[in-house]
Amino acid sequence: MVKLFKSSRPALKKLGAEEIAVEMSELSVYYGKKIVLDNISMVIPKHRITSLIGQSGCGKTTLISSMNRMNDLNKNHRCTGSVIIDGQNIHNKKVNVAKLRTQVGMVFQTPNPFPMSIYDNVAFGLRLQKEIPRRQLDEAVERALKSAVLWDEVKDQLFASAAILSGGQQQRLMIARALALKPKILLLDEPTSALDPLATLHIEELMQSLKKTTTIVMITHNMQQAARLSDYTAFFHQGELVEYADSDKLFTQPKHKQTEDYITGRYG
Amino acid sequence: MILSLAWFRRFCIVNVPLVATGLLTLSLLLILLLVVAKGMAHFSVKPIYQVTHPAFASTVLAMVEQRGENQSTLHWFNPIDKELQSTQIELVNQQLERLPQIYGLKTRTGKILFARDIQLGEKPFSKAEWQRQLDENKIFAKQIEQLNTKIYPLELRFAQYSQQSIPYTAPVFVRLSAELHNLHEQKRQLHIEQQQNQALIQFTDDISEVFSVSDIALVWQPNDMSFGDKIWFSIGEIWRFITSDHNASSGSAGIFPALFGTILMVFLMTVFVMPIGVLTAIYLHEYAPENYLVTGIRVIIINLAGIPSIVYGVFGLGLFVMGLGVQLDQAFYAQNLPSPTFGAPGILWASITMALLTLPTVIVATEEGLQQVPQALRNGALALGATKYEAIRFNVLPMASPNILTGAILSVARAASEVAPLLLVGAVIYAPTLPVDDTFPYLHLERQFMHLGVLIFDSVFHSSNTFDNQSMMFAICLLLIIVVLSLNLLAAILRAKLRQRYERYS
Numbered sequence: 160m161v162k163l164f165k166s167s168r169p170a171l172k173k174l175g176a177e178e179i180a181v182e183m184s185e186l187s188v189y190y191g192k193k194i195v196l197d198n199i200s201m202v203i204p205k206h207r208i209t210s211l212i213g214q215s216g217c218g219k220t221t222l223i224s225s226m227n228r229m230n231d232l233n234k235n236h237r238c239t240g241s242v243i244i245d246g247q248n249i250h251n252k253k254v255n256v257a258k259l260r261t262q263v264g265m266v267f268q269t270p271n272p273f274p275m276s277i278y279d280n281v282a283f284g285l286r287l288q289k290e291i292p293r294r295q296l297d298e299a300v301e302r303a304l305k306s307a308v309l310w311d312e313v314k315d316q317l318f319a320s321a322a323i324l325s326g327g328q329q330q331r332l333m334i335a336r337a338l339a340l341k342p343k344i345l346l347l348d349e350p351t352s353a354l355d356p357l358a359t360l361h362i363e364e365l366m367q368s369l370k371k372t373t374t375i376v377m378i379t380h381n382m383q384q385a386a387r388l389s390d391y392t393a394f395f396h397q398g399e400l401v402e403y404a405d406s407d408k409l410f411t412q413p414k415h416k417q418t419e420d421y422i423t424g425r426y427g
Numbered sequence: 428m429i430l431s432l433a434w435f436r437r438f439c440i441v442n443v444p445l446v447a448t449g450l451l452t453l454s455l456l457l458i459l460l461l462v463v464a465k466g467m468a469h470f471s472v473k474p475i476y477q478v479t480h481p482a483f484a485s486t487v488l489a490m491v492e493q494r495g496e497n498q499s500t501l502h503w504f505n506p507i508d509k510e511l512q513s514t515q516i517e518l519v520n521q522q523l524e525r526l527p528q529i530y531g532l533k534t535r536t537g538k539i540l541f542a543r544d545i546q547l548g549e550k551p552f553s554k555a556e557w558q559r560q561l562d563e564n565k566i567f568a569k570q571i572e573q574l575n576t577k578i579y580p581l582e583l584r585f586a587q588y589s590q591q592s593i594p595y596t597a598p599v600f601v602r603l604s605a606e607l608h609n610l611h612e613q614k615r616q617l618h619i620e621q622q623q624n625q626a627l628i629q630f631t632d633d634i635s636e637v638f639s640v641s642d643i644a645l646v647w648q649p650n651d652m653s654f655g656d657k658i659w660f661s662i663g664e665i666w667r668f669i670t671s672d673h674n675a676s677s678g679s680a681g682i683f684p685a686l687f688g689t690i691l692m693v694f695l696m697t698v699f700v701m702p703i704g705v706l707t708a709i710y711l712h713e714y715a716p717e718n719y720l721v722t723g724i725r726v727i728i729i730n731l732a733g734i735p736s737i738v739y740g741v742f743g744l745g746l747f748v749m750g751l752g753v754q755l756d757q758a759f760y761a762q763n764l765p766s767p768t769f770g771a772p773g774i775l776w777a778s779i780t781m782a783l784l785t786l787p788t789v790i791v792a793t794e795e796g797l798q799q800v801p802q803a804l805r806n807g808a809l810a811l812g813a814t815k816y817e818a819i820r821f822n823v824l825p826m827a828s829p830n831i832l833t834g835a836i837l838s839v840a841r842a843a844s845e846v847a848p849l850l851l852v853g854a855v856i857y858a859p860t861l862p863v864d865d866t867f868p869y870l871h872l873e874r875q876f877m878h879l880g881v882l883i884f885d886s887v888f889h890s891s892n893t894f895d896n897q898s899m900m901f902a903i904c905l906l907l908i909i910v911v912l913s914l915n916l917l918a919a920i921l922r923a924k925l926r927q928r929y930e931r932y933s
């Protein structure tokens with residue numbers, strides 16, 4: 160208990176406006192007639208790692224997708240409520256979606272490298288933005304690969320096809336690809352679900368170091384990882400936000416029976 | 428009994444399709460073999476016989492084509508008209524004689540002559556001497572050319588002087604005319620020397636004619652050639668076949684204009700069909716809403732591929748030539764009327780018609796390619812801030828490129844081998860000019876053109892009087908097959924390369 164109050168993390172309710180990266184209020188998402196997210200209101204603290212946990216199909220992916228509007232791609236998708244980033248409701252029709260997505264990067268559950276070289280994969284987003292001199296581009300690619308802890312492994316084969324990388328390397332390449340754009344928020348969908356322990360460790364270290372500059376939202380099914388790594392954790396059940404708190408608190412003293420059952424592995 | 432019946436049934440089910448497929452493959456191979464054999468025969472060295480036959484008053488020189496028992500077609504040289512003529516007669520071997528001395532000749536105009544003897548000036552014919560005289564003539568021609576460049580400015584000055592009404596007796600004028608006279612005299616001398624390199628060609632014992640060596644394009648002695656000579660001669664024949672002009676009346680049997688016309692038409696067709704086809708497929712697959720209208724359009728497009736090609740020809744004639752072309756003429760080429768410019772069949776309308784014909788192929792192939800690109804890849808690009816257009820341009824299209832290429836090749840193969848619609852919209856049996864030449868605007872889209880398929884069609888039905896008409900048809904077939912097959916091969920290689928590059932991602 161004592162330790163909790165000494166923690167450097169402020170309680171979610173006490174966050175100041177400048178400490179909030181994303182603010183969702185009364186967000187509901189429907190696919191056709193089916194309601195996938197039901198009236199979610201939550202804030203994502205700035206420069207922290209926030210974990211989203213819950214059973215498969217409870218709407219975690221849908222929730223992070225609504226932070227960079229990847230949901231839009233689905234034809235029968237509909238949503239109400241608001242998601243505010245930098246004081247702007249990003250679900251507004253006038254928002255430039257392409258620009259939004261450069262600031263809110265997303266890494267998908269399964270790595271999807273482009274059929275290009277490793278270098279081109281990382282440079283892809285940058286090249287879309289503007290003409291960049293080769294030297295600067297080289298530097299940016301190197302920086303992104305270094306911050307994704309991949310540089311040492313690929314520096315000799317930058318122009319080899321990205322398909323030759325292992326699953327863990329590909330996942331880090333996806334992170335590097337997103338980081339190259341220097342996003343303010345990084346959304347990670349089960350980034351370590353398919354990785355071996357060593358690669359998982361790499362990615363966890365990576366997130367710790369990214370935290371200084373980037374707000375990270377991560378989906379995970381690994382309770383230890385969520386407890387160990389994240390500052391805040393949100394538990395979802397069938398489209399509803401059941402409990403959202405400081406990770407230490409959520410994992411040591413869950414308020415809800417459902418949460419307790421889930422984190423102790425009693426169901427799901 | 429029942430068991431054996433079941434066995435028989437199974438046996439049939441397995442073996443009948445097998446046998447049928449085998450037979451089909453075999454017959455296709457046989458047809459291919461026939462085309463190759465007959466086509467290559469066109470370039471072979473055929474002997475020239477001296478024929479003694481009661482149908483002819485004296486002996487004649489002829490090539491013989493066997494047509495079954497004793498019956499032969501004789502392509503004999505008529506020394507009076509200096510022309511090859513064909514006759515069906517009964518021949519027995521004793522009436523044929525292979526004299527080693529006999530010559531075959533081709534003139535620059537493409538005429539074929541058979542001769543008993545050739546004299547080059549004083550000397551008897553020999554390859555070396557003929558070559559020497561040819562080279563000499565070339566040097567003369569060069570010298571004449573040089574003289575011309577000297578004469579031309581002097582002539583100009585001459586004209587200036589007379590315009591400035593300088594009297595003819597003025598010293599400058601006198602000197603100039605003397606110099607000009609001198610140069611002209613030199614030139615005349617060269618012409619005479621050039622003419623002196625003559626060949627006396629003996630057709631029969633008493634009929635002969637004198638040709639300038641420069642007028643003779645080719646001399647060969649078919650009855651006196653070694654195997655190597657024959658091969659070399661055949662290679663030369665193939666080269667001349669592909670590169671020389673086609674002119675049925677003079678007997679020149681090259682197919683260059685048809686090859687050129689086919690390639691140009693196919694190229695233009697590709698230029699029209701690929702952007703439109705690919706863009707349509709992109710629209711249908713990536714942008715169009717999913718409703719009955721779009722589904723209907725897709726069904727129509729797929730079924731367009733099944734419409735008989737002649738219908739496209741009629742359509743092209745009606746819409747493009749009679750409709751659009753006539754309108755264009757009235758709007759832009761009124762000064763040429765009533766003679767039409769675009770209001771008549773031409774290579775532009777032909778290639779557009781073929782583009783229309785092959786559009787469904789391209790659209791269907793492209794859509795198939797777009798379908799194969801995983802959604803995750805598009806999402807990946809979009810998540811990095813790409814617009815939908817950028818995702819398609821940089822990620823989806825490259826991955827669909829093997830299929831787009833397949834579409835392109837299928838349409839090229841189709842357009843190269845289609846004849847019927849082309850006859851209606853611009854392909855002709857003989858076109859005096861190529862659609863590309865050195866007069867502005869260089870590419871003459873309104874001109875009619877020659878086409879390999881049309882040439883085959885023509886040599887089957889309206890055989891002209893060239894003696895090797897039939898084998899020429901097979902030679903053209905062979906060429907057409909080679910063109911289409913090599914295009915296919917090229918595409919297959921390219922496609923395999925691209926596939927290899929992309930398969931690990933999908």
Ligand SMILES: Nc1ncnc2c1ncn2[C@@H]1O[C@H](COP(=O)(O)OP(=O)(O)O)[C@@H](O)[C@H]1O
Binds near residue numbers: 195218220222233
């Ligand atoms: N494209 C879609 N169309 C219709 N339903 C979908 C679609 N994507 C997801 N869903 C539904 O939305 C619910 C939440 O999905 P998702 O957000 O992927 O869950 P999670 O990531 O927590 O496993 C699931 O019940 C799923 O069936």
Ligand SMILES: [Mg+2]
Binds near residue numbers: 216219221348
């Ligand atoms: Mg998910």
